[in-house]
Amino acid sequence: MDKIINILGFAGSLRKGSYNKALLRAALELVPKGAKLEAFDLEGIPPFNQDLENDPPQKVKEFKAKIRAADAILIATPEANYTLPGVLTNAMNWASRPYGDNAFDGKPVAVMGATVGMLGTARAQYHLRQSFVFLNMVPVNQPEVMVPFAQEKIDKDGKVTDQKTRGKIGELLETLATWTKRLKGA
Numbered sequence: 001m002d003k004i005i006n007i008l009g010f011a012g013s014l015r016k017g018s019y020n021k022a023l024l025r026a027a028l029e030l031v032p033k034g035a036k037l038e039a040f041d042l043e044g045i046p047p048f049n050q051d052l053e054n055d056p057p058q059k060v061k062e063f064k065a066k067i068r069a070a071d072a073i074l075i076a077t078p079e080a081n082y083t084l085p086g087v088l089t090n091a092m093n094w095a096s097r098p099y100g101d102n103a104f105d106g107k108p109v110a111v112m113g114a115t116v117g118m119l120g121t122a123r124a125q126y127h128l129r130q131s132f133v134f135l136n137m138v139p140v141n142q143p144e145v146m147v148p149f150a151q152e153k154i155d156k157d158g159k160v161t162d163q164k165t166r167g168k169i170g171e172l173l174e175t176l177a178t179w180t181k182r183l184k185g186a
């Protein structure tokens with residue numbers, strides 16, 4: 001029997017009604033057979049302080065341990081001022097430090113993102129992909145899951161109701177699981 005692929009997902013928003021958290025909840029429902037997805041909430045991760053990087057706050061230790069234990073990573077990113085939101089950058093900075101102890105090293109990763117704007121977080125996603133080079137992560141290139149006008153695709157209860165969006169999230173997870181197996185030589 002194939003080993004289950006464990007995916008850790010997180011969204012770069014702390015907002016209760018976050019559209020990106022909604023994408024992650026949809027992913028929990030759409031995860032393919034043979035894979036498991038756990039969502040991690042970035043709430044409680046303090047601003048990065050390099051003085052503490054060798055013995056970081058408990059929530060950061062927990063985040064790094066979850067990343068290390070996962071076979072693959074799924075990131076749902078908003079876009080802020082044409083780039084990544086600080087919440088996401090901050091969490092990823094902690095997890096990548098101290099130098100030589102980057103929890104993301106070698107991890108397969110998939111990206112999705114939702115915005116109320118018209119470009120579906122494209123700019124933020126390409127900035128995130130640039131960081132994957134230094135973090136030595138191995139991204140799924142396609143499908144690109146960019147969700148513009150999220151308010152029309154996610155209802156007031158935070159459910160992704162748009163079938164095309166749900167289909168793309170399912171396809172992304174399927175590809176991430178296959179990609180992870182390939183990288184593991186399984």
Ligand SMILES: Cc1cc2nc3c(=O)[nH]c(=O)nc-3n(C[C@H](O)[C@H](O)[C@H](O)COP(=O)(O)O)c2cc1C
Pocket residue numbers: 012013014015017018019020021078079080081082083114115116117118119120121
């Ligand atoms: C500080 C700030 C900057 C923003 N900048 C952008 C942006 O550059 N591009 C964009 O499409 N949306 C931008 N938005 C709108 C966000 O897409 C919208 O707030 C979205 O709901 C945030 O994601 P969330 O719902 O997961 O919290 C910005 C919002 C904030 C608060």
